[in-house]
Amino acid sequence: MPRDKKYNEVEVLERAMDLFWKSGYNSTSLRMLSKEMGINQFSINASFGNKQAVFLESLKMYKTKLHQLLKTFEDSSNGIENIKNFFYAFAAFTNLDNTKRGCLMVNTMSEFGLEMDEQVGSLISNYEQHLRALFKKNLEFASTKDTETIKKQVNYLVLAIGGLGLATKVQEQNVIEDYIEMTFTNI
């Protein structure tokens, strides 16, 4: 029988995710990953395949983390206030320990635009649909809004949370708070 792996693939992937989150895909080299993950380049490729695959797995892990955050708001009582609370939680999440990393998915959208790896692209658009569903559900809750209004407000909130993900990379906390408060003044 062969020897066992010295490292835990979930643990080293978490380090990879942190690095991609902070620096993006193109600015993160395999050598940086190797150093940060504590395993060498060969082991990275042995465990994941190649750099693109490490990135995809990092995105999946990020999505899981974000989903854990989201679940709280999916389970709790419904309504606008619930969406607003999610915005605040998202802002805290994307600026954990004042790291100003933004949102890995938003960063990735910005880095690649529409010319994105297909698997990465579908992971992200899948999550956008997920968010849309949450927003829609909460907007419909105890409300007399017509379908057209809800559609527009969902579009609005999706872009607003994208903008929030970008803003947490560069803006101060008080500006972020003003933004969230203002976003929900009229919906």
Added chain:
Amino acid sequence: MPRDKKYNEVEVLERAMDLFWKSGYNSTSLRMLSKEMGINQFSINASFGNKQAVFLESLKMYKTKLHQLLKTFEDSSNGIENIKNFFYAFAAFTNLDNTKRGCLMVNTMSEFGLEMDEQVGSLISNYEQHLRALFKKNLEFASTKDTETIKKQVNYLVLAIGGLGLATKVQEQNVIEDYIEMTFTNI
């Protein structure tokens, strides 16, 4: 007397700007620039210094273009509607010919975050101040808003236009329009 330059530095810079606008700093190589600008790498460095300097000059040119757009709204009648019109013009500008390039400044903020070249950073924050001034002036026009409200609404609009710059890279036109319309129901 020496020979004259075969190329016009403004024209080749415009090509460089287009490339940085489309692909960002790190994903644009000197060889891509050379091909697109129609001059070789030596000439690029002879005219501008190095890659970073070409980028800085590209940003300056972009800023000038954006400023030409902005001037229309600085000169025209004041008020909320004026800001809204600027949002629409900005959305059209960042998605000219359906190129989905977004805003070069927003793209740059997203690519580098706060760890940005000093000159690039001050150029961008300088423009943010410019926008803040425009928004403030128009919000104050024929309005009884208190100082605190105006401060919050300016913060809101600055982040909203950043989000719009990001959104034009990936979203459809109708979603963009819903976003702008909804943004201005809140102020």
Added chain:
DNA sequence: TTGTTTTCTAATCATTTGATTAGTTATGAT
């Protein structure tokens, strides 16, 4: 035409990149 000056071309430099190789080490079933 000649000579001087600068632009331009093409080749090359040292690094860095993603990826792979050859060879060594450790594990655990027998």
Added chain:
DNA sequence: ATCATAACTAATCAAATGATTAGAAAACAA
């Protein structure tokens, strides 16, 4: 203890990167 297997290390590969070099070409004053 032996040995088959897979994980590991370190070195290396070809390609791409930003930058620079040496020399040819062009323009104009004299």
